[in-house]
Amino acid sequence: MIYLKTSTKKSNKGIHMRKLIITLTLTTVALAASAERVKATFTIVDDWGAPVTNASLKILTPRNAYTLSWNGSIPHSEYNTKTDEKGCATCSFASPQRRFTLYVDAAGFYPEERGDIFFGKANELNVPILMRKIVKPISMIKTKLVCLPFPSDKGTFYVDLEKGDWVLPGRKGVVADLSVEYSCHDSEGRTESTAKITFLSGGAYKRKKIVSSCFQSEYSADTNEVFNASFLHSLSFDTKGHGNRISSLALEKDEYLVFRTRVVRDKDGKIVSANYGKIYGEIAAFRNFGYRRCFFNPIPNDVGLEEMEAYEVYKSRQSSTKR
Numbered sequence: 001m002i003y004l005k006t007s008t009k010k011s012n013k014g015i016h017m018r019k020l021i022i023t024l025t026l027t028t029v030a031l032a033a034s035a036e037r038v039k040a041t042f043t044i045v046d047d048w049g050a051p052v053t054n055a056s057l058k059i060l061t062p063r064n065a066y067t068l069s070w071n072g073s074i075p076h077s078e079y080n081t082k083t084d085e086k087g088c089a090t091c092s093f094a095s096p097q098r099r100f101t102l103y104v105d106a107a108g109f110y111p112e113e114r115g116d117i118f119f120g121k122a123n124e125l126n127v128p129i130l131m132r133k134i135v136k137p138i139s140m141i142k143t144k145l146v147c148l149p150f151p152s153d154k155g156t157f158y159v160d161l162e163k164g165d166w167v168l169p170g171r172k173g174v175v176a177d178l179s180v181e182y183s184c185h186d187s188e189g190r191t192e193s194t195a196k197i198t199f200l201s202g203g204a205y206k207r208k209k210i211v212s213s214c215f216q217s218e219y220s221a222d223t224n225e226v227f228n229a230s231f232l233h234s235l236s237f238d239t240k241g242h243g244n245r246i247s248s249l250a251l252e253k254d255e256y257l258v259f260r261t262r263v264v265r266d267k268d269g270k271i272v273s274a275n276y277g278k279i280y281g282e283i284a285a286f287r288n289f290g291y292r293r294c295f296f297n298p299i300p301n302d303v304g305l306e307e308m309e310a311y312e313v314y315k316s317r318q319s320s321t322k323r
Helices: 008-036 308-322
Strands: 037-045 056-062 076-082 088-094 099-105 112-118 124-130 141-143 154-160 178-187 190-199 203-208 230-238 246-248 255-265 271-286 288-296
Touching: 037 099, 056 088, 076 088, 099 124, 112 124, 178 271, 190 255, 190 271, 230 271
Parallel strands: 037 124
Antiparallel strands: 037 088, 056 076, 056 099, 099 112, 141 288, 154 178, 178 190, 190 230, 203 255, 230 246, 255 271, 271 288
């Protein structure tokens, strides 16, 4: 009979080595997890700077450091918190990809969403959020992104803002709210395009869009503001595609126009009737005339700009959170 002799010393040494490796691995994972966590403080106020209390915040962050997903949704971790009497909320959460998406809901306020907030190497964040209060939403007539080919390369054409179309035979337009004096031609290797956009009865003034997921304008038109009649739009670029593009937009992406149109005045020149609305930029006027969105208030002399469409988003979010 042959006996095999094992070395207790070597066996114990192997066990100790495995334990050490496991301990180091767990420590590394713990340190990595700790380094990936972030502490975020959210401060939520309304248009008047008052704190929004008891607002619900949902934070979604990718669960893994590296995520590839062609066939399914990316797995996320969810964290929830609420604001206190000062409109503040604090949340500590893991974020392997150093980014997160935020959803904010509060009774009586339009919901807010901030997608893909990247914060790099920071471990503490301060995130201010403006929530727009629901005041008096009204039904407005909306025309979506309009892309109307100019009837020709030169001429003056008319737009009905309520219908979102040219005032031309066979088109939907009835009332000429805007005139667009347009010219486009090639000259010495360059294409030159100009458009003078004029409110035929009334005018408009510009504002910067308010950072909001639902409602980006002021609540009502300011009748004491200066309403300008015309806005110029021009474009010039190398016809051969060598760049050197020069443009001056009537309305930029981050702007909107508040307009007054269909003005009726009495014998003394005082306005007795007018329609108000807003156009979200940008405005395009090359080959086609277009704008992002237009909201036309059909009620004469009603200066309200708070569209019912935004309120429908609020109702939808409220219904989903109650399920």
